Amino acid sequence: MTKDDDEITGPLSGLKILELGHFIAAPFATRVLADLGADVIKVEPPKRGDPVRTWGDIPEGHQHSVWWSVHGRNKRSVTVDMKQPEGIALVKRLIKEVDAVVENFKPGQLAKWGLGPNDVAEINPDAIMVQISGYGQTGPGHNRAAFGVIGEAIGGIRHLTGYPADVSDLPPVRTGVSIGDSIAGLYGAIGLLAALFEKKVGRGAPGRKVDVALTESVLSLLEGCLPEYGYSGKIRQPMGSTIPTTAPSNAYPTSDNRWFLIGANSDALFKRLCEAMGRPELLEDPRYHDNPQRVKNAKILDAEIGAWTKDFTIAELEKVIAEADIPSSRIYDMSDIAKDEQFLDRGMIQKVQDPRLGEVLHPGVVPMMSGGPAGKVRWAGPEIGAHNRDVFVDILGMDEQEIEELTERGVI
Amino acid sequence: MTKDDDEITGPLSGLKILELGHFIAAPFATRVLADLGADVIKVEPPKRGDPVRTWGDIPEGHQHSVWWSVHGRNKRSVTVDMKQPEGIALVKRLIKEVDAVVENFKPGQLAKWGLGPNDVAEINPDAIMVQISGYGQTGPGHNRAAFGVIGEAIGGIRHLTGYPADVSDLPPVRTGVSIGDSIAGLYGAIGLLAALFEKKVGRGAPGRKVDVALTESVLSLLEGCLPEYGYSGKIRQPMGSTIPTTAPSNAYPTSDNRWFLIGANSDALFKRLCEAMGRPELLEDPRYHDNPQRVKNAKILDAEIGAWTKDFTIAELEKVIAEADIPSSRIYDMSDIAKDEQFLDRGMIQKVQDPRLGEVLHPGVVPMMSGGPAGKVRWAGPEIGAHNRDVFVDILGMDEQEIEELTERGVI
Numbered sequence: 174m175t176k177d178d179d180e181i182t183g184p185l186s187g188l189k190i191l192e193l194g195h196f197i198a199a200p201f202a203t204r205v206l207a208d209l210g211a212d213v214i215k216v217e218p219p220k221r222g223d224p225v226r227t228w229g230d231i232p233e234g235h236q237h238s239v240w241w242s243v244h245g246r247n248k249r250s251v252t253v254d255m256k257q258p259e260g261i262a263l264v265k266r267l268i269k270e271v272d273a274v275v276e277n278f279k280p281g282q283l284a285k286w287g288l289g290p291n292d293v294a295e296i297n298p299d300a301i302m303v304q305i306s307g308y309g310q311t312g313p314g315h316n317r318a319a320f321g322v323i324g325e326a327i328g329g330i331r332h333l334t335g336y337p338a339d340v341s342d343l344p345p346v347r348t349g350v351s352i353g354d355s356i357a358g359l360y361g362a363i364g365l366l367a368a369l370f371e372k373k374v375g376r377g378a379p380g381r382k383v384d385v386a387l388t389e390s391v392l393s394l395l396e397g398c399l400p401e402y403g404y405s406g407k408i409r410q411p412m413g414s415t416i417p418t419t420a421p422s423n424a425y426p427t428s429d430n431r432w433f434l435i436g437a438n439s440d441a442l443f444k445r446l447c448e449a450m451g452r453p454e455l456l457e458d459p460r461y462h463d464n465p466q467r468v469k470n471a472k473i474l475d476a477e478i479g480a481w482t483k484d485f486t487i488a489e490l491e492k493v494i495a496e497a498d499i500p501s502s503r504i505y506d507m508s509d510i511a512k513d514e515q516f517l518d519r520g521m522i523q524k525v526q527d528p529r530l531g532e533v534l535h536p537g538v539v540p541m542m543s544g545g546p547a548g549k550v551r552w553a554g555p556e557i558g559a560h561n562r563d564v565f566v567d568i569l570g571m572d573e574q575e576i577e578e579l580t581e582r583g584v585i
Numbered sequence: 586m587t588k589d590d591d592e593i594t595g596p597l598s599g600l601k602i603l604e605l606g607h608f609i610a611a612p613f614a615t616r617v618l619a620d621l622g623a624d625v626i627k628v629e630p631p632k633r634g635d636p637v638r639t640w641g642d643i644p645e646g647h648q649h650s651v652w653w654s655v656h657g658r659n660k661r662s663v664t665v666d667m668k669q670p671e672g673i674a675l676v677k678r679l680i681k682e683v684d685a686v687v688e689n690f691k692p693g694q695l696a697k698w699g700l701g702p703n704d705v706a707e708i709n710p711d712a713i714m715v716q717i718s719g720y721g722q723t724g725p726g727h728n729r730a731a732f733g734v735i736g737e738a739i740g741g742i743r744h745l746t747g748y749p750a751d752v753s754d755l756p757p758v759r760t761g762v763s764i765g766d767s768i769a770g771l772y773g774a775i776g777l778l779a780a781l782f783e784k785k786v787g788r789g790a791p792g793r794k795v796d797v798a799l800t801e802s803v804l805s806l807l808e809g810c811l812p813e814y815g816y817s818g819k820i821r822q823p824m825g826s827t828i829p830t831t832a833p834s835n836a837y838p839t840s841d842n843r844w845f846l847i848g849a850n851s852d853a854l855f856k857r858l859c860e861a862m863g864r865p866e867l868l869e870d871p872r873y874h875d876n877p878q879r880v881k882n883a884k885i886l887d888a889e890i891g892a893w894t895k896d897f898t899i900a901e902l903e904k905v906i907a908e909a910d911i912p913s914s915r916i917y918d919m920s921d922i923a924k925d926e927q928f929l930d931r932g933m934i935q936k937v938q939d940p941r942l943g944e945v946l947h948p949g950v951v952p953m954m955s956g957g958p959a960g961k962v963r964w965a966g967p968e969i970g971a972h973n974r975d976v977f978v979d980i981l982g983m984d985e986q987e988i989e990e991l992t993e994r995g996v997i
Binding site: 181183184185186187188205209228229230232238239240241242243244290294308309311312313314315318320322323326327328329330331332333334335336338340341342343344345346347348349350351352355356359360361362363364366367368369370371373374376377378379380381382383384385386388389390392393394395396397398399400401402403404405406407408409410411412413414415416422423424425426430432434436500501502503504505506507508510511513514515516518519521522524530532533534535536537539540541542543544545546 | 593595596597598599600617621640641642644650651652653654655656702706720721723724725726727730732734735738739740741742743744745746747748750752753754755756757758759760761762763764767768771772773774775776778779780781782783785786788789790791792793794795796797798800801802804805806807808809810811812813814815816817818819820821822823824825826827828834835836837838842844846848912913914915916917918919920922923925926927928930931933934936942944945946947948949951952953954955956957
């Protein structure tokens, strides 16, 4: 787990990033960059560490979650108590040594500690400061408490992720994972790399800042929703499990309580589906004559198809639909993902040796790269402060005694 | 809409990208890069153009959708018929002039035209090739037809975006927008910029390739789901509109048929909620005594809260909950987004002059940047081939006669 400076770790080899992050968004940004070879030094509070260390399943006898194995991978963990002046001084020394700082404290918090963007610009004018927050660093609402669920709702994606009112009176669904945080993290990585490009072509100004808001990151993905609203006042509504412009395209039930996606939404595909169903008479039905008619009568059509599919197990249905050559897929759960041949072939299901937990399944590195070094999983999420010696000795030039004293006083 | 080479367009000013893309993923990657100042030359088939030009609402008397105004913004559009050898030759000449090519044809399609990654490496060894596809460029399943909805299901997010079986028998919901394509696009942008960093620090090898799969991009966001499955066999299940580990935290109905998120999931917040509800006796109820108890009895508790909220309009409820200082938000639809003060203050709701449509609302550029040039909306999605003259004259050095001849023969 020590770092050889001559080793090429991936396309971002040589890029040094200080992470003053916790929870999901900033650590996800740096995970993506570390996966591609960046040297990420993650600063955590002594003893407790990043709260995500205890999120999700924690195997018996362990202190850290299985999720942490992935979320913290490829990073170096150092401990610093930022509530002590000596801790702040240490972080300042680290800032001098890196190309970028990535943080997701509440806006203003780092400035209170003398580590805000202007401080960073003074300490190391070359460092790029990436700040990820719920609502952005400016504006009348920047200081509200940020929660991923609320940011996703304000960004507009939650409203669209539900059933139409005439289908269900249940509230719109959460996208099972912290999708807003992850998307904000991806934009953070893009901003950092864009500022780096600028610097490398000789245009970089001192004190470069990137300001990513979770709400805005989500809003940026909403296709034509905003311009359509602006143009005609139309408010896009949730469409459940269907696609509004084409039918049949939906998820259908099976006898073993699974869901199966079928997209038979061209005339040719619909014909093949009717034949597979043994229902050629549906082709003559004026309600299903062409796509506009099928969209109009989608509910009855979906009920017909669902009544047929639910006599099959998911495996049987897959066979029948594959023979008819219709775009389709079971809706994968984790057991399907872990054994998918395409994922396995491309190294997307990796068995990683975690020194704490033994073998842990990790998703591989995205994006894949060839024609030069690719990203890779170099190590699993480390223990809190696992790299204190590494970083404080190699980068800051401390001696053993200093490290011991700082540890004793709880500064690191 | 012409480009002055001395103008600084954003952090990525000077970066030249050729887009051989259509639909969503590749064009979204290049939109993000163009927003940050890259010069993106988008190649489209003559007359028809990118199919997204006609997706979504098309104002009367127009040929292109309102969505296109955003999806095509900041790019230069040129037309080339890649089914003609002369068209291929033209694209090859363009490849010589750019830093990167971004494409999302079906794997193998460009190679058939002599424009595959190995061809690109030969034509311009310095160019970075970014390929976005449903399942990746390799592996036994790389050649399956790619549909966003199916890729999202295989990536695992669809299974998690639904109600538990004991709450609803409706299928898992689609995340109302093409989330998988957008996430793949973001990873495409990251891969491109990472390869560019490598090149700028002097390590770039000829023929650098980035291979982004939609399925893998989605899988990479699934928190601890894969390692948890690998460790204990646990298959993460959908949780509807709740958060599994904490209560009360849900979306509640109002009298005007809106949904309101309330997260009163600490003892202090729950106390304030009970007081706001005028139900202090709930605090004495052993079923709601602490968070573990509240999680266990979340359904009854949510029903209590929902029965209370549905006597208020959304505006009334916002007031009551704000006074109690409890984290909350209405679930925004597009009308809420368009008038949100924070979005407006930060320039996230921009009125862009579209030469076709007049004023169109665009989401602003993500991420925001300061301390140097920021990204900006320079122009709305252009007409098909709007920049043919621009690009073919300025970059390829064609004369007027050649352009006319190529146009006549339908090559451009």
